[in-house]
Amino acid sequence: MRRIRDLLVSGAVLLLGRLARPRESRGRIVAEAPANPRAELVVAALLGAASACAAGFIVVYALDPRTRWLGLAIGLAFAFIAAALLVSGHELVVVEELEEDYPAQEHLVDQQRVEQLLEEPSAQLTRRRLLKLGLAGAGSTLGLALLTPVLSLGQFLETNVYLGTPWRRGRRLVDENGRPWRAGDIAERDFYTAFPEGANDEELGSPLILVRLPKGDLRLPPKLRGYDAGGIVAYSKICTHAGCAIAMYRTPLFHDAPRPALVCPCHYSTFDPATGGTVLFGPAGRPLPMLPIEIDARGDLRAKGNFDGPVGPAWWGVRLWKANP
Ligand code: FES
Incomplete structure (x- = not known):
């Protein structure tokens, strides 16, 4: 019981500390990755192309569900997403190597440091948001495209x-x-x-x-x-x-x-x-x-x-x- 109580108190202190402390006051631990606007643009363009292809699949399906263009549209959507992941993995993801021992997590200060290690610096938020937005757009249109053929199974509610x-x-x-x-x-x-x-x-x-x-x-x-x-x-x-x-x-x-x-x-x-x-x-x-x-x-x-x-x-x-x- 005592251990659980200590954990709860520690968690509350950590949470309150995070809320109360402005992000700007934290010093950087990991060096900021150099900006790579060209790669970001390429990834955003690839995700946009994937969204367009997935949306194209839905349109083609509505016009003619038995055409071979369906396969081309969905195949290109997957190919663009794969290319976007490859480029971002190669060009945008920060790789950091630390040689010191990993600190024990029960110390609050160390925990905060670990969290900072995992966080992107505020200057990169825009990039992360952009990529998240692109991923969400490509994922949702692709999901819709994959669900579209369900319409061919027949009417669900009004079967008369x-x-x-x-x-x-x-x-x-x-x-x-x-x-x-x-x-x-x-x-x-x-x-x-x-x-x-x-x-x-x-x-x-x-x-x-x-x-x-x-x-x-x-x-x-x-x-x-x-x-x-x-x-x-x-x-x-x-x-x-x-x-x-x-x-x-x-x-x-x-x-x-x-x-x-x-x-x-x-x-x-x-x-x-x-x-x-x-x-x-x-x-x-x-x-x-x-x-x-x-x-x-x-x-x-x-x-x-x-x-x-x-x-x-x-x-x-x-x-x-x-x-x-
Ligand atoms: S359609 Fe198969 S037996 Fe009649």
Whole structure:
């Protein structure tokens, strides 16, 4: 306890002494390094060039995130910083050699002397500030440049812009020519592509796969009951692995063949249309989103709402998804 108290008192005395004593009153112990304005200017210019290159990276990324100029900009930023550190290390850092023994630190006077050894003289403050400013500028712009690609990971807070689809209750299913699909058009053992009537076919959430299964073969989970229209089921055409279009339909041609399945040609993810698009095989990590459909009085197929889950390749934000009404 006594030792701790002594240390605290010593620290307080040292601090008060530093505050009370004007810097000018301390005599120099280490000889002042000769001014080298040319080297300082070179270092400041190199750090400024590094900042400009890092800022250039951000601008280029905003204009075209897939250009090779990105690599050049960030590479030059690092090269300029390395050059600035080399020049300052070689030309500006004071090197001092002391031959006397290092004094014991518990003596206040000696401690003050050691502190002075580590301090730059007041005449060099301007130079230090200049270099600090340059380093801070280069470091912050470089940090921003390195963080910029995070924007490509997707929107962080408002994900509905990616997750909304054109499908709404009552919207008709049409073919690529805008002709409404009728329930009678959909035969077993075949598959059809459908789009939302009057909406943009190019949207990720637009294209559907339609297949008809024998009503008794459907084994939809409770949350998807009522999603089919007399055995016709509708799924997003976009594979949940990496976003390719589902373009194959495997139908059994003999008695004990595997049951019908929707197959993605890219990496062969295979989905079961009878059980809500569950994954039977392949790298896809979640089922195909299913669209609830119904047959209207004229026999046309219409949506009863939006998909039961997010459309397209999996990414972290899918968990934030909420279905449109
Ligand atoms: S994109 Fe469909 S399996 Fe990979």
